[in-house]
Structures are given as C-alpha cells and as structure tokens.
Amino acid sequence: MRLSEKLKLLADENVPRPLVHLLRSRDIDTRWVREIERGMSDEAVVGIQIMEEAEAILNKGEFYPAKENYRRAQEHFENLRDFAVEHRLEREKSEIDNLIEDCTANIRVCTDSLLGRQRVATARVRKVDDLRKGIRVKTGVKRPGEDKLSKLEKAYPSIRYLDSGGFGEVYWAQTREGQTIALKVLREPERHEETYFKELAIWRNLVHRNIVKLLRPKYHPMPLFEMEYVDGGDLSSLLKESAPFSPERACRIAFDIGRGLECAHLSNAVHGDLKPRNILLTMTEEVKISDWGLGKVATSSSRGVGYTPGYASPEQIQKVAIDKKSDVYQIGVVFYEMLTGDNPFDHGSREEKDEKVLTLVPQEPSKHNPRIKPLDDLVMSCLEKESGNRPGIREFREALSGYVKENYGILLKVTGQPRDKLGILCRNAMFAAKLNDHKECVAALKDLRSLLSENELKDIVRNLMYATELRQKEELEITDEVLNEIDGVLRQVEYGQS
Amino acid sequence: MDNLEICCKTDMGRKKSANEDSLLVVKLGEVYLLAVADGLGGHAAGEVASRLALIEIEEFLKTNLAEGNLRDAMQGAIAKANREICLLSKENPAYAGMGTTLVAALVFDNRALIANIGDSRAYLIGNGIRQITRDHSLVQELVDREVIAAEEAFDHPQRNIVTRTLGMESEVSPDFYDEELSGRLLLLCSDGLSDLLRDQEILETVVASPNLDEACTRLINRVNEKGGKDNITVVLAREDGLDV
Numbered sequence: 001m002r003l004s005e006k007l008k009l010l011a012d013e014n015v016p017r018p019l020v021h022l023l024r025s026r027d028i029d030t031r032w033v034r035e036i037e038r039g040m041s042d043e044a045v046v047g048i049q050i051m052e053e054a055e056a057i058l059n060k061g062e063f064y065p066a067k068e069n070y071r072r073a074q075e076h077f078e079n080l081r082d083f084a085v086e087h088r089l090e091r092e093k094s095e096i097d098n099l100i101e102d103c104t105a106n107i108r109v110c111t112d113s114l115l116g117r118q119r120v121a122t123a124r125v126r127k128v129d130d131l132r133k134g135i136r137v138k139t140g141v142k143r144p145g146e147d148k149l150s151k152l153e154k155a156y157p158s159i160r161y162l163d164s165g166g167f168g169e170v171y172w173a174q175t176r177e178g179q180t181i182a183l184k185v186l187r188e189p190e191r192h193e194e195t196y197f198k199e200l201a202i203w204r205n206l207v208h209r210n211i212v213k214l215l216r217p218k219y220h221p222m223p224l225f226e227m228e229y230v231d232g233g234d235l236s237s238l239l240k241e242s243a244p245f246s247p248e249r250a251c252r253i254a255f256d257i258g259r260g261l262e263c264a265h266l267s268n269a270v271h272g273d274l275k276p277r278n279i280l281l282t283m284t285e286e287v288k289i290s291d292w293g294l295g296k297v298a299t300s301s302s303r304g305v306g307y308t309p310g311y312a313s314p315e316q317i318q319k320v321a322i323d324k325k326s327d328v329y330q331i332g333v334v335f336y337e338m339l340t341g342d343n344p345f346d347h348g349s350r351e352e353k354d355e356k357v358l359t360l361v362p363q364e365p366s367k368h369n370p371r372i373k374p375l376d377d378l379v380m381s382c383l384e385k386e387s388g389n390r391p392g393i394r395e396f397r398e399a400l401s402g403y404v405k406e407n408y409g410i411l412l413k414v415t416g417q418p419r420d421k422l423g424i425l426c427r428n429a430m431f432a433a434k435l436n437d438h439k440e441c442v443a444a445l446k447d448l449r450s451l452l453s454e455n456e457l458k459d460i461v462r463n464l465m466y467a468t469e470l471r472q473k474e475e476l477e478i479t480d481e482v483l484n485e486i487d488g489v490l491r492q493v494e495y496g497q498s
Numbered sequence: 499m500d501n502l503e504i505c506c507k508t509d510m511g512r513k514k515s516a517n518e519d520s521l522l523v524v525k526l527g528e529v530y531l532l533a534v535a536d537g538l539g540g541h542a543a544g545e546v547a548s549r550l551a552l553i554e555i556e557e558f559l560k561t562n563l564a565e566g567n568l569r570d571a572m573q574g575a576i577a578k579a580n581r582e583i584c585l586l587s588k589e590n591p592a593y594a595g596m597g598t599t600l601v602a603a604l605v606f607d608n609r610a611l612i613a614n615i616g617d618s619r620a621y622l623i624g625n626g627i628r629q630i631t632r633d634h635s636l637v638q639e640l641v642d643r644e645v646i647a648a649e650e651a652f653d654h655p656q657r658n659i660v661t662r663t664l665g666m667e668s669e670v671s672p673d674f675y676d677e678e679l680s681g682r683l684l685l686l687c688s689d690g691l692s693d694l695l696r697d698q699e700i701l702e703t704v705v706a707s708p709n710l711d712e713a714c715t716r717l718i719n720r721v722n723e724k725g726g727k728d729n730i731t732v733v734l735a736r737e738d739g740l741d742v
Contacts, residue, residue, distance in 0.1 A: 064557050071585075104589045111586060115549050 040080065040092055047076040047099065051106075058110065067110035074103035151221040152183070159183070167192060167293050172229060181215060182229040189223045195293055196223050202269045202295045209480055210260030212280060212290040230290075232283040235334070236276035244341035247372045249285070251404045252427065254335040256287030258397035259434065261331060264289075265324045265393050271295050272322060274330035275311040276337065284490045309353040310346030314385045317354045325387035328396060332382025339375065340368040358385070374403055401435055419493070422451055426490040429464075433483055438472035448489075457492055460485065501738040502530050502605055505710035509718045511690055512726030518544035519688045519731040522552040522602075526563050530605040531556065534618050534731050536688040538663060539587075539596030547583050547598040551664050554579035555602060568604045568611045569674055576600065576613060576664070576672050583665035597665035600672070601631055601686050605735065608679050613672040616660045617689045620675070624682035627701040630675050634662035652696060658689070683710075683736045687717075690730035694721045710734045 054069030077100045084093040152159050158174040168187035174180055186192045203214045203225075213228035235253070239245075245253070257279060264271060271278075273294040280288040294306055307316040313329040315322050337343040344362035345353055364380060366373040378399045384390045391399070408428050425448040432440035445465040452458045464485055471478060510517045518537035525531070535551045537544030558575035579600075587593040599616025612620045614631040617638075622628050632638060636659040640646045651657065664670055677684075683704065691700070695717070703720055707713035714732050721730045 064553065071582075107586075108590060111546075111550065114553060115546060 040084070040089070043076070043080050044096065044099070047073045047080065050076060051099075051103065054106065058106075063110045063114040067107055067114065070103045070107045070110060074100055074107065077103065152185070155221055156183075167195065167291075173226075175226075180229050182227050184225040184227060186223045193223070199293045199295065200225075203292045205267045206264055206269060206292070208260055208263035209483060210256045210287045210289060211263060212288040227290075228288070230280040230282055230288045232281040232285065234277050235279040235281060235287075235338075238281065238285075239276055239337060239341070243338065244368065245338045247339065247369070247375065248404065248407060250335065250338035251375075251400050252431065253279075253281075253285065253287055253338060254331065255397060255400045255404065255431070255434075257289065257331050257334065258393055258400065260287060260289040261327050262393045262397060264295075265327070269295055270322060270324055271327050271330075272316070273306075273308055273311075274327055274334060275308050276334060279334065282487075283495060284487055286487065309350045310343055310357070312354075312357060313387070314358050315387055317357055323387065324393065325390045328382055328390045328393055329384075329387070331393075331396065332379055332390070336362065336365060336379055336383065339365045339372055339379070342368075374406075378403075401431070404431060405440075418451060422448060422493045423490065425451065426486060426493055430483060430486045430490065433468075433478040433486060436478050438468055438478065441478065442468050442472070445486075457489060460489060464489075502735050503710060503738045504530070504532065504733065504735040505714045506532075506731075506733040507714040507718055508729065508731040509690075509722070509726075511729050512722050514727075514729055516542060516545060517729045518542075518548055519690065519729040520545070520548035520552050520598075521686075521731050521733055522556060523733060524556060526556075526559055528606060529563060529568070530735070531559060531602065532605065532684070532686055532733050532735055533600065533602035534686045534688055534733055535601075535664075536599040536616065536618050536690075536729070536731070537596065538598060538660070539593070543587070543593045543596035544598070546586070546593060547596040547665055550583055550586065551579040551598045551600055554582050555600075559604075568606065572602065572604060572611060572613050572674070573672070576602075576615070576670060580664045580670040581668070584668055587665055597663035599660060599663055599688070603684060603686060603735075605679070605684070608737070610677045610679055610684055612675040612677060614675075615670060615672045616663050617658075617692075619685075619687055619689070619692050621685040621687070621697070621700065622677060622679075622682045623685055623701060623704055624680075627697045629697065630677060632673060633660075634673075635660050657693065679737060681737065683734060686733040688729060688731040690726075690728035691717060691721055691732055693728060694724045694726075704734070710736070 050069055050073035054066050054073065057069060058066035077096050081093055081096045081100065083089075084096055152171065152173070156173040157176060160172045162170045162172050162182065168185045171183040171185065172180070173183050186196055189196070200214075200217050204217070207213065212230060214225055215228060216226040218224050218226060244250075257274070261271065261274075269292070271289065271292065271294070273291060274289070278289065278291040280290050282288065311330055311333055313322065313326040315326055333343060333345065344360060345356045347353070347356070362383065364376045366376050378391070378396065382390055382396065408424075408431075425444050429441050429444035429448060432438075432444060442465055445461055445468065449458055449461045449465065452461060464482065468478065468482065470476075471482075504523050506521050506523050508517060508519050508521055520535045520537070522531065522533040522535075533552055533555060535548035537546070537548030539547060555575040555578075558578045559571055562571045562574055583596065583598065587596045599614075599618040601612065601614040601616075601618040601620050603613075603620060604611045610620075612630055614620065615634060617633040617635045618631075619633070620630040622630055635657065637646070637651045637654045637657045639661065640654075641648050641651050646654065662670070685700070685704070695703070699720070700717065703716050704713045707716050713734055717732050718730050
C-alpha cells in the first residue's frame with residue numbers, strides 16, 4: 001500500500017498531528033515541507049519500533065515471528081521510500097534505504113536460523129540502537145547537479161526545493177534569523193532580468209492579506225525574491241483533490257481572490273495570469289495570490305506577452321491591450337472551475353483551447369448544481385467575451401458577499417457536527433471582518449464562544465468579541481490583526497494548532 | 499475420522515550429493531497438514547526454497563486455519579510462501595532463481611484438500627491407483643495438447659522441466675483437488691519416485707507391504723535399485739486402523 005493511501009486510512013484514527021496535516025494538505029509536494037519532514041520522521045520511528053520488537057523476539061530465539069516483524073518493518077520502510085522518491089527527498093531516501101538494507105540483512109539471519117543452516121550469530125544481527133542515530137530525518141534536500149542550490153545553502157541555513165515553473169524554482173528556506181520564508185529563484189537570470197525587475201516593480205507595491213507578501217528582493221548570490229511562505233498548497237491541487245467545491249467554499253475562495261485583486265487594481269496593477277496554480281492557500285484556505293511575473297501596470301498600451309492557454313482572456317489571445325477586466329475574466333474562469341469541477345476552455349490542443357476561449361459560451365454553472373442558480377449571472381458576466389460587459393472587481397466581490405450572507409444561516413443549520421459548526425462560525429466571523437461588518441462579526445464570535453469547550457480558546461474569542469464591539473463604537477475598521485487572531489482560532493479548531 | 503496413520507521418508511537417492519526435498523507432517527487442531535516440496539536451484543538454494551516453503555505454509559496455517567474454509571487458508575499459505583521465496587531470492591544473490599514444487603494436503607473428516615504446484619504428486623491408492631494431481635510440466639502440456647501420448651510421458655527426455663513453481667513469479671496459482679479418502683491411502687511424493695516408478699509399480703509395492711512404514715521403505719529402495727537419480731520423498735497416510 002502506498003504511504004498516501006495508508007495515511008488516508010489512518011485519518012479516522014488518532015494519528016499524530018503532522019500526519020493529519022499531511023492528510024489535509026492539498027499539495028504535499030510543494031508547501032507542506034515541514035509537516036512532511038515530521039510525518040516522515042514519525043513514520044520512520046514506527047518502523048524502527050517494529051524492528052525493536054523483532055530484535056526482542058529474535059533474542060528469545062523465535063526466528064519466524066522475528067523474521068515476520070523485520071518483514072513488516074521492511075515493507076513499512078519501502079512505502080516510506082516510495083513516498084520520499086515521489087517527493088524528491090533524496091537524503092531521506094538514502095537513510096531509509098539503509099534501514100531497508102538492515103531489515104533485509106536481519107531477515108537473512110532469521111531465515112538461516114529458521115532453516116537450521118547456522119546457529120544465530122548475534123554479531124550478524126544489525127541492532128536498532130545503532131540505526132537510530134542515522135534516522136533523524138534532516139532538512140535540506142539536494143537535487144543532484146545543482147550548484148545553484150549549494151550557493152543558496154550557504155546563504156540559508158536550511159533550504160529545500162519545493163516547486164518549479166517557467167521562470168525558475170521555488171524553495172522553502174529558513175533565514176539565519178530563524179524566519180521561515182519561500183524563495184523564488186530565476187532559472188536563467190540573464191534572460192529573465194527584465195521580467196525580474198518588472199515583477200519587482202509591480203509586486204513591491206502590493207501589500208495585502210490576500211497577496212503573497214514580497215519580503216526582500218535580492219540579487220546575491222543570484223536574483224531571487226524572498227517571499228512569504230504559504231503553508232497550504234495551491235488551488236490547482238485542491239481542485240484536483242476535491243472539485244467541485246461546495247458553493248460556500250468556492251465563494252469564500254473567490255471572494256478572497258477578489259479582495260487581493262481589488263488591492264492590485266487600486267494600485268493600477270493587472271495580474272494577467274490568474275490560474276489555480278498561482279493561487280496559493282494557507283492551511284485555513286485563505287488566498288494568497290502569487291506570481292506577478294506576467295503582471296503589468298495598466299496603461300492603454302498594455303499588451304499581453306505570454307499567457308496560459310485555457311485560462312487566458314479573449315483579449316490576451318487576440319493580443320490586444322488588456323486591462324483589469326482581463327483579470328475579472330480569469331477570476332470568472334477559476335470560479336467556474338471551483339463550482340463545477342471543470343474549466344470548459346481547458347480541453348484539447350493549444351489552438352483548440354484558444355478557439356474555445358474566443359467562441360465557446362459555456363453552460364451555466366447551475367446546470368452542474370441547481371443550488372448555485374443565484375450565481376449564474378455573476379459567473380457568466382465575468383466570462384463575457386467583450387471585456388466592457390464584465391463587472392468590475394468590486395462589483396464581483398459585492399455580488400458574492402450577498403450570496404454568502406444569504407446562505408450562511410442555512411449552512412449552519414444543516415451542519416450536524418459541532419466541530420464543523422465551529423469552523424463555519426470562524427469562517428463567517430472572518431468573512432464579516434473582511435467586509436468590515438462589525439455586527440455580523442460579533443454575532444458569529446458570540447455563537448462561536450458558546451460552542452467552544454476549551455477555556456483558553458473561549459477567552460481569546462471573548463476578547464476578540466469585545467475588541468470588535470469597541471471598534472464598532474469607535475467607528476474603527478477591522479484590522480488584519482483581528483483577522484490573524486480569528487485565523488489563529490480557526491487553525492486551533494481545525495488543526496489543533498495555533 | 500479419528501486419527502490418521504502417517505508414515506514418511508526422504509532419501510538423497512544414489513546420484514545427488516544433497517537432499518533438496520523437504521517434507522512436512524503436522525496436526526493443526528483437527529486438521530492434518532501433509533506436504534512435500536522439491537527445491538530447485540544450485541548451491542543449496544533448492545533446499546532453502548523447499549524448506550522455507552513448508553515453514554511458511556505451516557506458520558501461515560497455524561494462525562489462519564481456524565477461520566474460513568480450508569481452501570482459502572491453503573491459498574493464502576501458498577501465496578505467502580511464494581512471496582517469501584521471491585523476496586529472499588531477490589535479496590540474496592546466492593538464492594537468486596531458487597524455487598520449489600509443492601504438493602500439500604489438508605486432511606480433515608475423511609476428506610483431503612490437495613494443492614499442487616509443479617511436478618510433485620498426490621496419488622490415491624485403494625483397489626487401484628489414481629494420480630490426483632496434474633503436473634505443471636512441459637511433458638504434461640505436450641500430453642494435454644496431444645502432441646505426445648500419455649504413455650510416452652514417462653520416458654520423455656524433457657520430463658523434468660516444470661512450468662510452474664513457487665518463487666518463479668510474484669503471483670502463483672496452485673491447482674486444488676478435493677478428494678474423499680474412503681479407506682484409501684493417500685500418497686504424496688516428489689518426482690524422484692514418480693520418475694522412476696510407473697503407477698502400477700507404486701501400487702504393487704504398497705499393496706505388498708505389511709504396513710505403511712515398510713511401504714515407504716520399499717518404495718524408496720525400489721527407486722534406488724533403478725538408479726535413484728534424484729532425491730526421493732514419500733508421505734503415506736490413511737485412516738487409523740485399516741489394513742494396507
């Protein structure tokens with residue numbers, strides 16, 4: 001059985017937290033590195049425990065059960081190795097290989113003894129005690145033949161490969177100061193120099209909760225961006241895992257994308273390449289828009305240079321000037337895909353996709369799910385071929401929040417599990433806070449508090465409630481700090497982690 | 499059925515320097531497990547394979563015989579044995595390519611469930627003799643396809659080529675036979691016996707013997723008189739208190 005399957009089986013049982021995170025993670029590959037490390041480490045310890053049992057049995061002279069236990073440990077490690085290979089964890093893989101080899105050697109000893117071919121030579125049994133030293137699964141994964149990485153390793157105490165795209169690679173890293181960050185490194189700095197500075201020019205002005213934060217641009221040891229590390233994968237993997245989403249979930253994510261985009265549009269920046277892969281998510285599914293490499297400052301002469309087939313707007317394909325409405329179109333495509341599980345333009349060859357973008361009017365989303373009938377007009381208007389017919393990003397966001405508010409009460413009623421209720425209440429408090437709706441936010445927090453059993457959390461929520469009420473009286477906006485606190489509660493509720 | 503009277507013997511033969519056959523006779527609860535395995539592969543690997551197969555089968559059945567039916571249990575035991583042999587031969591160069599035949603019987607309540615892989619055989623001997631298992635061998639295939647006649651099989655130069663063994667592939671499919679003993683003798687043997695003695699000769703030898711023990715000895719002696727070119731293993735069983 002593959003490790004991932006096994007993890008799924010374990011989901012219902014009382015598994016250690018890091019594994020639960022793995023299970024919940026949408027994109028194990030790219031974002032959940034530390035959870036993977038811990039998960040690997042835990043799994044390795046499980047294997048070692050089996051080996052220890054085997055050793056104890058072997059010492060009693062029971063060769064067959066000892067062999068069976070070593071076999072079990074070996075299979076366990078083999079699953080783990082597959083996992084390591086799949087996620088390019090080179091160093092871990094070699095450590096696991098050593099453990100497998102030790103199991104194999106011990107199986108041989110057991111079998112020989114079992115067959116009476118020799119007395120058991122205890123010196124030949126590889127002891128687990130010796131092995132444990134080597135098993136601490138370390139950070140830092142090398143992909144062979146990359147001196148780039150070794151340069152980076154000098155600059156960052158801990159660094160790991162996460163993902164790569166057209167521009168270059170993304171790494172997870174820890175700075176000397178202990179800050180966890182992500183690095184976006186250009187593959188061919190000479191060729192992409194212009195892109196680098198263009199992205200920098202746009203990105204540095206965009207400071208918003210729903211946009212991946214640019215921390216520091218650096219040109220040494222190579223051109224790179226130090227940016228905020230987002231811990232929950234990207235929308236593309238989430239879609240692969242569980243599309244179509246419930247309307248609430250799709251709306252929540254689309255709403256966040258809209259918020260981030262609105263910030264960009266206010267500073268006259270156009271993203272130009274909105275697609276699921278560029279929409280990162282935190283563990284609590286808050287959106288962080290990333291990759292402003294194709295972005296541009298909206299002027300009358302903004303022409304599209306590159307685009308992603310299937311997600312590009314009609315004007316991008318026609319190579320005419322693009323503006324903010326191009327982003328609205330793309331958010332429409334992403335929204336459509338979340339609601340229905342399918343991007344109707346993203347089928348066939350590049351030419352076929354382009355043709356579809358230009359001519360195909362997709363079915364209304366409610367054809368897939370009657371419940372989302374009220375969203376039809378909004379989605380279809382975003383997908384208008386003529387950019388002038390699409391709503392602005394603000395209109396989009398407002399139409400969405402109307403739908404969410406209406407459905408929220410129903411959602412809460414049909415949810416049976418208290419734990420799920422807590423999550424919904426947190427999310428609604430968050431949603432209201434983002435809308436700067438103090439009253440609704442306080443109401444949600446109040447309900448939340450009454451359902452919470454944990455005292456510490458109860459206190460936090462109560463304080464949040466008072467703070468929000470105070471802000472309402474003083475006519476102050478709800479700040480990101482409040483949102484962070486609610487997010488903290490949500491993490492606690494859903495993952496038992498702050 | 500109260501008890502089973504069982505006798506078994508294995509002999510190196512006259513030409514071989516080691517015995518790669520293994521045999522197993524054990525009572526698991528109410529069920530008797532009888533088995534013969536004939537190992538293949540050089541440098542003692544054959545011996546490892548045949549012994550390991552029987553150990554694995556016994557261990558598996560010890561824990562899995564209680565629930566479910568005998569056939570499923572046997573199937574599981576054989577699969578487990580096969581897996582272990584495959585793994586061991588993969589992990590140790592010295593054991594690369596080893597394998598073993600198997601004929602095994604679970605005897606319970608006057609019935610025998612027999613499984614076989616390769617060319618070790620089960621016979622039932624009463625008034626006449628009947629070969630229960632069908633060999634997984636090249637020659638048997640030739641007979642089945644009517645390329646050669648059944649009578650030609652006995653002397654066929656390629657009669658030692660087996661087409662199915664434990665340890666050969668990751669999946670193994672044994673054949674099963676369900677037989678009623680009804681006073682008859684069950685004989686399990688390696689091809690060391692059946693290669694040199696025709697069915698009629700086996701029958702004569704057994705019928706002429708005063709008891710099972712003597713029958714085993716005489717069968718082996720007779721093979722050795724004919725040259726004993728391979729290891730010989732025989733297991734004879736019948737319900738207690740019956741005469742030969």
